[in-house]
Amino acid sequence: MISADMEGATGVTWTDDVVPGTEQWQRFRRLFTGDVNAVIAGLAEGGATDILVNEAHSSQRNVLLEDLDPRARMLTGRHKPLSMMEGIDSGVDGVVFLGYHAGAGCDGVLSHTYLPNQITGVWLDGVPASEGRLNAALAAEYGVPVLLVSGDDKTCEDAHDYAPDAATVAVKQCVSRYAAICLPPSRTSADLTAAAEEGMRLAGRGTPRTTSHHIDVEFDASHLAQAAAVIPTVEQTGVRTVGFDADTMTDAMKAFKIVTAIADGAVQGKYG
Numbered sequence: 001m002i003s004a005d006m007e008g009a010t011g012v013t014w015t016d017d018v019v020p021g022t023e024q025w026q027r028f029r030r031l032f033t034g035d036v037n038a039v040i041a042g043l044a045e046g047g048a049t050d051i052l053v054n055e056a057h058s059s060q061r062n063v064l065l066e067d068l069d070p071r072a073r074m075l076t077g078r079h080k081p082l083s084m085m086e087g088i089d090s091g092v093d094g095v096v097f098l099g100y101h102a103g104a105g106c107d108g109v110l111s112h113t114y115l116p117n118q119i120t121g122v123w124l125d126g127v128p129a130s131e132g133r134l135n136a137a138l139a140a141e142y143g144v145p146v147l148l149v150s151g152d153d154k155t156c157e158d159a160h161d162y163a164p165d166a167a168t169v170a171v172k173q174c175v176s177r178y179a180a181i182c183l184p185p186s187r188t189s190a191d192l193t194a195a196a197e198e199g200m201r202l203a204g205r206g207t208p209r210t211t212s213h214h215i216d217v218e219f220d221a222s223h224l225a226q227a228a229a230v231i232p233t234v235e236q237t238g239v240r241t242v243g244f245d246a247d248t249m250t251d252a253m254k255a256f257k258i259v260t261a262i263a264d265g266a267v268q269g270k271y272g
């Protein structure tokens with residue numbers, strides 16, 4: 001399975017590059033699809049026989065199906081219970097985090113966690129958590145190894161900590177949140193294919209392990225924490241923070257999704 005986010009795709013450095021409907025987005029969808037195809041090629045060369053691409057960015061309608069490598073199937077569109085990781089519970093042997101990015105409050109190209117700005121930090125069991133770390137914990141619950149992580153160099157550094165065995169490909173070097181030294185797709189696609197093939201050595205279902213988890217979320221304004229704290233199990237733990245416990249990582253991610261949805265709905269114009 002490939003969980004395909006867009007901020008960490010080849011060449012992407014700017015808001016318009018990833019905002020659906022913009023001219024730049026139309027351009028970068030092609031580069032993003034190219035990254036996806038490069039990974040599909042490597043997974044197939046490494047022995048994968050059934051590859052599911054799960055769109056994980058924004059409206060989750062970014063990859064160009066008409067250009068997709070025919071060896072893969074694609075799950076596209078929004079409103080999926082496990083969101084970026086929908087399909088992880090369907091018996092897959094490995095997952096690739098493609099086009100991922102650094103977490104909220106960290107240095108990295110287009111760094112964020114779920115919401116673009118309003119979340120300033122997330123902690124999983126007390127450890128600062130990017131989307132990659134959260135999703136790796138969810139994959140672990142189903143016994144699914146992370147095979148490969150791609151994004152900028154900060155994304156790869158993060159992955160070395162939460163998925164130390166996974167292959168990594170830095171398609172760009174972060175200069176600032178909106179600037180990077182980028183490699184052309186002709187180079188990144190070769191790197192992605194080689195790393196995906198290498199990552200396939202980890203494929204195979206491990207032992208599922210269900211454990212309880214605690215998640216803390218920090219917002220950039222107090223009313224967002226107040227809004228999120230109406231959710232049963234979610235408690236306001238500070239002026240701008242909430243926290244909650246969950247019996248499983250699946251439940252934790254579902255609760256986190258609700259927290260982000262309610263906070264997003266409470267954002268008010270310019271003041272946020």
Ligand SMILES: [Zn+2]
Nearest residue numbers: 005007114131
């Ligand atoms: Zn993302």
